[in-house]
Amino acid sequence: MSRQENVHQHAFSLTKEHRQTLHGHKSYILWFTGLSGSGKSTIANMVEAKLHAKGVSTYILDGDNLRNGLNEDLGFSMDDRKENIRRIGEVSKIFVDSGIVVLATFISPYANDREDVRKKVESDEFIEIYVKCPIEACEERDPKGLYKKARIGKITDFTGVSAPYEEPENPEIIIETSENTIEECVQQIINYLVDAGI
Numbered sequence: 001m002s003r004q005e006n007v008h009q010h011a012f013s014l015t016k017e018h019r020q021t022l023h024g025h026k027s028y029i030l031w032f033t034g035l036s037g038s039g040k041s042t043i044a045n046m047v048e049a050k051l052h053a054k055g056v057s058t059y060i061l062d063g064d065n066l067r068n069g070l071n072e073d074l075g076f077s078m079d080d081r082k083e084n085i086r087r088i089g090e091v092s093k094i095f096v097d098s099g100i101v102v103l104a105t106f107i108s109p110y111a112n113d114r115e116d117v118r119k120k121v122e123s124d125e126f127i128e129i130y131v132k133c134p135i136e137a138c139e140e141r142d143p144k145g146l147y148k149k150a151r152i153g154k155i156t157d158f159t160g161v162s163a164p165y166e167e168p169e170n171p172e173i174i175i176e177t178s179e180n181t182i183e184e185c186v187q188q189i190i191n192y193l194v195d196a197g198i
């Protein structure tokens with residue numbers, strides 16, 4: 001017997017469209033993926049501020065923050081990362097249903113896990129942003145000193161050092177943070193949203 005066999009969904013009267021109308025805009029997920037130190041949080045923070053200033057309802061879901069709460073039971077094995085991203089995908093879907101624009105900043109190193117999130121929402125509601133930066137530049141920045149620890153084995157399964165990162169094959173947006181300024185990267189994302197009419 002499946003665990004969901006006796007669980008029945010209630011049909012509520014208000015829909016995502018009602019909530020989007022109240023907010024005055026579409027809701028969708030901006031999914032930032034990239035190495036530690038590539039710039040996911042920095043860019044998302046500024047994109048959120050710009051959207052907020054334009055009257056868009058937003059929320060940032062961030063790896064470090066979620067791992068201190070909802071996902072405090074998860075580590076960095078392949079299975080734990082998969083479960084981490086699955087839960088974030090479900091939470092993101094709830095936000096989209098509530099009419100809010102989600103900015104999700106997770107390394108999300110496995111292409112399949114990212115594609116599983118994409119499939120949870122409508123095709124135009126998942127915008128994958130590859131925050132591209134050579135590992136040498138991330139390591140040079142090392143804002144939290146994690147690469148240093150990973151190189152001497154104090155952190156295991158560290159993405160790019162002792163665990164894989166699968167580059168997105170067809171992301172909606174690629175920002176190259178070692179080639180462009182923070183402001184240029186932010187503007188590139190805003191331009192995409194304006195061109196897409198959202």
Ligand SMILES: Nc1ncnc2c1ncn2[C@@H]1O[C@H](COP(=O)(O)OS(=O)(=O)O)[C@@H](OP(=O)(O)O)[C@H]1O
Nearest residue numbers: 036037063076081084106107108109156157158159
């Ligand atoms: N082993 C290992 N590998 C990668 N990252 C590590 C690891 N241990 C701790 N950290 C810190 O956790 C942050 C990444 O969490 P995520 O939830 O984004 O990871 S994942 O999507 O499940 O791969 C990551 O945050 P960012 O640097 O902002 O990417 C690190 O601060």
Ligand SMILES: Nc1ncnc2c1ncn2[C@@H]1O[C@H](COP(=O)(O)OP(=O)(O)O)[C@@H](O)[C@H]1O
Nearest residue numbers: 036037038039040041042141143177180181182
């Ligand atoms: N063009 C850029 N885009 C984003 N971050 C940049 C850029 N240039 C330099 N940085 C710096 O790189 C670091 C990125 O750290 P962070 O945003 O925490 O990355 P992540 O969330 O991917 O781990 C910050 O210290 C930021 O100031």
